[in-house]
Amino acid sequence: MTEQPEAIASSSRGQPGAFVRSWRDIRRNPLPLFGWLLFILLLFAALRNLLPLGQQTAEYSPEQFLRQIIFGLAQGSIYAMLALGYTMVYSVLSILHFAHGEVFMTGAYAGYFVLNAAARMGALATNPLLSVLFTLAAGMVASVIAALLLERFVYRPVRDTPPVVSLIVAVGASLVLQQGFIRLFGEAARRYPTVNLYAFPYLFPSFGCDASGTVCRGIDLLDGRYDVSFLGFNLRLLPIHAVVFAAALAFMLALWFYVSRTSAGRAMRAVAEDRSVAILMGVDANRVIVRVFALGGLLAGAAGVLYAFYNHQVSPLIGFSPGIKGLTAAALGGLGNVPGAMLGGLLLGIVESVAPSLLGLSAQLKDVIIFGILVLVLLFRPGGVLGESVAEKRG
Amino acid sequence: MIGRLPRIAVLLLLATLVSCAPDAFDGGGRMLTANEVVIGLSAALTGSGIGPLGVDILRGAELAVAERPMLDVAGYSFPVRLETQDDLCSPEGGQAAANRFVADPQVAAVVGPMCSSGCRAAAPIFDAAGFTTISPSCTNSDLTSGAFESFNRMVVSDGVQGVVAADYIYETLGVTRIATLHDGSPYGEDLVRKVAARFTELGGFVVAQDAINVGDDDFRALLEDIGRESPELIYFAGFALEGARLSEQRFDARLERVIFMGADGIDTQDFIYFAGEAADGVYASTSIPVLDEAFDNFLARYVEVYGEAPPGPYHANAYDATELLLDGIASVATVTPDGLLQVDRAALASYVRTVRDRQGLTGTINALGNGEMLATADIAIVRVEDDRFRQVAIGRVRENNVMITQVDAP
Numbered sequence: 073m074t075e076q077p078e079a080i081a082s083s084s085r086g087q088p089g090a091f092v093r094s095w096r097d098i099r100r101n102p103l104p105l106f107g108w109l110l111f112i113l114l115l116f117a118a119l120r121n122l123l124p125l126g127q128q129t130a131e132y133s134p135e136q137f138l139r140q141i142i143f144g145l146a147q148g149s150i151y152a153m154l155a156l157g158y159t160m161v162y163s164v165l166s167i168l169h170f171a172h173g174e175v176f177m178t179g180a181y182a183g184y185f186v187l188n189a190a191a192r193m194g195a196l197a198t199n200p201l202l203s204v205l206f207t208l209a210a211g212m213v214a215s216v217i218a219a220l221l222l223e224r225f226v227y228r229p230v231r232d233t234p235p236v237v238s239l240i241v242a243v244g245a246s247l248v249l250q251q252g253f254i255r256l257f258g259e260a261a262r263r264y265p266t267v268n269l270y271a272f273p274y275l276f277p278s279f280g281c282d283a284s285g286t287v288c289r290g291i292d293l294l295d296g297r298y299d300v301s302f303l304g305f306n307l308r309l310l311p312i313h314a315v316v317f318a319a320a321l322a323f324m325l326a327l328w329f330y331v332s333r334t335s336a337g338r339a340m341r342a343v344a345e346d347r348s349v350a351i352l353m354g355v356d357a358n359r360v361i362v363r364v365f366a367l368g369g370l371l372a373g374a375a376g377v378l379y380a381f382y383n384h385q386v387s388p389l390i391g392f393s394p395g396i397k398g399l400t401a402a403a404l405g406g407l408g409n410v411p412g413a414m415l416g417g418l419l420l421g422i423v424e425s426v427a428p429s430l431l432g433l434s435a436q437l438k439d440v441i442i443f444g445i446l447v448l449v450l451l452f453r454p455g456g457v458l459g460e461s462v463a464e465k466r467g
Numbered sequence: 468m469i470g471r472l473p474r475i476a477v478l479l480l481l482a483t484l485v486s487c488a489p490d491a492f493d494g495g496g497r498m499l500t501a502n503e504v505v506i507g508l509s510a511a512l513t514g515s516g517i518g519p520l521g522v523d524i525l526r527g528a529e530l531a532v533a534e535r536p537m538l539d540v541a542g543y544s545f546p547v548r549l550e551t552q553d554d555l556c557s558p559e560g561g562q563a564a565a566n567r568f569v570a571d572p573q574v575a576a577v578v579g580p581m582c583s584s585g586c587r588a589a590a591p592i593f594d595a596a597g598f599t600t601i602s603p604s605c606t607n608s609d610l611t612s613g614a615f616e617s618f619n620r621m622v623v624s625d626g627v628q629g630v631v632a633a634d635y636i637y638e639t640l641g642v643t644r645i646a647t648l649h650d651g652s653p654y655g656e657d658l659v660r661k662v663a664a665r666f667t668e669l670g671g672f673v674v675a676q677d678a679i680n681v682g683d684d685d686f687r688a689l690l691e692d693i694g695r696e697s698p699e700l701i702y703f704a705g706f707a708l709e710g711a712r713l714s715e716q717r718f719d720a721r722l723e724r725v726i727f728m729g730a731d732g733i734d735t736q737d738f739i740y741f742a743g744e745a746a747d748g749v750y751a752s753t754s755i756p757v758l759d760e761a762f763d764n765f766l767a768r769y770v771e772v773y774g775e776a777p778p779g780p781y782h783a784n785a786y787d788a789t790e791l792l793l794d795g796i797a798s799v800a801t802v803t804p805d806g807l808l809q810v811d812r813a814a815l816a817s818y819v820r821t822v823r824d825r826q827g828l829t830g831t832i833n834a835l836g837n838g839e840m841l842a843t844a845d846i847a848i849v850r851v852e853d854d855r856f857r858q859v860a861i862g863r864v865r866e867n868n869v870m871i872t873q874v875d876a877p
Contacts, residue, residue: 136691143687143719261515261708263741297719308721383684384715385708385741387515393682425688435689436651436678 107451110444117431132430135305140425146313146382148421149320153375154398155405155413156327157219157368163344163408164364167227167235170242172372173395174249175218179373180380180390181253182214183207184262191265200269204294208377215373216366218249223365246395253388261387264380269293294381312382319378323371324414330367331410340364344408397424400446406456415458497597499810500803501573504538504547506792508785509564509579509589510604511556516707519735519778521581524603525551526773527785528578530765533772535793540800545808547793554580554589556706561585565592575810576600576792578785583607583654586618593617597812599819601792601840603784606731606754607657611838619819619838621788621829622781623754623846625654628730629661631846631862632752634869636662636700637669639848639860640726646675646698648689648713650705658704658730674698679709686713690720700726707733711741714749726750734780739854746851755847755861756783756828765828784841787827791840795819847874 098105121132154176161169190196190203226245230238270289273279279298281288291298293311300307331337342350343360351357379394380386397420405416420442427441428434449457508528510521528549537544550571552564561580568574569592577593577600580586586605593600594617601619608626610618636642647663649655656678663673674696679686690713693701701717703710710733717725728750729738739746756762762783769777792815799814822840825832830844845863848871849856858874 133695136695139691139720140688143685143691147685259513259515260518261741263743266743299721308719310719379684383712384743385515385684385712389682390684393684425685429688429692434677435686435692436680438683439680 103451107448110448114431121430121432135307136429137426138305139307140429141422142307142309142313144422144425145418146310146316146421147425148401148418149316150375150379150394150417151397151401151420152320152414152417153323153371154394155401155417156324156410157372158399158402159405159408159410159413160327160340160364160368162402164340164347164361165227165231165238167238168242168399169222169227169365169368170239170395170399171222171226171246171249172219172368172398173391173393174246175215175222175369175391176372176376176379176394176398177253177386177388177391178218178249179211179215179369179376180386181257181376181388182373183211183377183380184264184386186210187265187267188262196265196267200267201271204267204269208374211377212370212373215376216369219365219369219372220362223362227365228361246391250388250391257388259388261385261390264384264386267294267381269295310382312378316378316382319374320414320417323374324410327367327371328410336360336363397442400442402456404446404449404456406458409456409458412456412458416456419457497812499572499575499808499812501575501808501810502545502806503573504545504793504796504808505550505571505573505575506532506547506789507564507568507571507574507577507579508549508551509554509561509568509577509585510551510581510785511560511585512551512553514556516709516711516735516737516741517556517582519707519737520604520732520781521553521556521779523777523779523782524579524581524785525549526769526777527603527782528789530768530772530782531786531789531793538793538797540797540808541802543802543806543808549789550574552579554582554585556582556585558584558588561587561589562592565589569593569596569598574598575796576815578603578788578792580605582652583610583657584652586610586620587653590615590618597816599792599795599812599816601788601819603788604731604781605654607653608661609653609657611835613837615838616816619834619840621784621791621827621832621840623841623844624839625658625661627842627844627864628752628754628846629658630665630864630869631871632702632728632730632848633662633665633669633671635750635752635848635860635862635871636702636728637666637671639871639873640700642699642726643671644674644696644698645671645700645702646677646693646696647673648676648693648701648703648705649678650681650709651678652681652705654732655704659702662702662704679705679713681705681709683709684712685716687716687719690717690722694720694722694725698725700728703727703729703733705729705732707735707738707741711738711743711746714742715745718745728752731780734849734856736776736778736855739851739856746854749851750859751849751856752862753780753847753849753856754784754829754841755780755845755858757830757845762828783828787829787832790827791819791822791825791832795822 157172187207196203226241230241271293273288273290276291279291291311296311298309300309339355339360342355343357347357401416401420402413405412424438424442428438510524511517512521532547532549538547552567554560554564568577580589581604583605586602598617600617601621603621605620606625608624647659649659675693703713710729714727731753734751734753795815795818799818800808800810803809820834820836822834832840834840845861847858848860850859861872863870
């Protein structure tokens, strides 16, 4: 009992972010040492699989690495789009928007209803581009509505209470949304109809040809798979992966531009810096916060629909895992940092995809590895990879 | 603040003591007294991919009860009723359902739980209360190793299912390199172990073994990893949602020529819906009823009542389990002087564990005394063709010899 306060005090005095300097430092705060040991252990495990020790070939080849990175980038883009939402809400309100995963799920669900209706009416076959755009729009609108409702009825009433209150309320809201969807639409998962959306016939003249070979419609953006040989690597590329990645990148750039170059963005940064001073300066903080939630919802909705386009199954419970990974990505990149969220998301996706085979571990341990790496990163950089002043500012 | 602490500590201590105290009301519980015959049914009735399996079980039991709405005991007639609990196909769900049944003074015996994880978690609770349960679907082979008195199953153990599957893969499909995956459940883990052991014994190679998490969505990286060992077949022991994802995503990982095979966990229409075009040609092993007139009549009645073909494989197993329990109650029950039904739980348990040569829809029911009731029944290998699982072969195990007969396409 007597040691505890001292331990806490010393860990806050010693700087966990700095390199270990002396034995006294280690005695005071052994965490960085453990971090380094774990890091060396991971490195050793990875090297053992990468090098052909006593065997003809290595356990793990560069080709496989590349293939898994591509899968990881796609999944990571989804995490990145969610992380952007977490990061924005955190920077203006300093709360964890825990129900963001359910906002994502709402978008995927709304998209399902539109796409399924289009498939039933036959519009999907005759006009796939329009159907897909409507699906995307429906998902984004539904997610924005969900995010705004959450802001108005869940977060606003507890805005000026201690952070733990808003966290608990957010977890509650997340459960309410999940259970609400189960009651409304049933717990059973649904499958997104398969969409063949052909595009760019001029760029890819020999793709998507019909049986006679006279009409070529280009590559199938949503359901195609193409074997490509690239620098001697045999890859199977899915255009949907590129679509998801490009969408995430575009959203991130747009958001960055919005935050750093527009007056609305300046207001947002002002509220993030100090809400009460911003209000004194004539910034309508409420409006800024509503905008932040709407933007986060927009991104989550788009992510939800894109996710469902390539993973196909949607159920009221799909929000949880991407939601928590998005939050992890935001923390990894530095909460409150827009490019950091993007980077964190992609990094997380790649680690998730590559790490189990690189370290020679079971795929079941995927999440253990991810959260282990999160701990490791936060040990050395408590503010996240790109985290700048957040930790100091809030501290 | 400090003054309040000891009081809270004392309260906590008291609460702990009370919760640790042995059940004071045991003894009377071994004898059931009720004014109706209540059969508990524990199965997962909700949940994607697993709900249809449970609904199928519920319907099988309902049909058995519908046939015998009244049970005659010593000249008295008692109404028969099903009491249903959703066990979620999980250890916690199985436990919760078991606790509710055990606490209910009316429940005579239980059909279920549905999944091996639930069966394993629920069995100690049923044991303590002296209940008799018959699961229509818990196939984990350890369940009948003698640890549980209350557990019986009206389904073939994974020991048999896995052996037939391995033989079919090696002998009939001519595959020598397989990769195995399971979903971390006792069912999946055990089944994979059985398949791998038999496959190696036959001379095949298990080139990769891994496990997945239920609810994960992207298995492409894992499949890519497995693909490096160039297996000819991926054997997956788990349920429909993950099975569908794996079977679909193997196309993204350049494994479209690799055969995908599952077990009874994916033998549902749900699997075919979720896997879409990737379901084509997927194999599964499943326990099957005896194809005779009685079963045809049962199936016709099923379709007539519920308006669709069975969504899962266990309807006949649940029907047989319910029938057997009702027969058992009819034979061991007595009537009290004031006209109430009285069932000696121990007598019911021994009735179920000693039943011999009884004809059921699922085959000849022969209790081995350890909970196994259908040790000699057949296993079918089914394959998806035109959006339905169709039988392609039937396997039979007799003293470590496996016979596989091809079924001609209808």
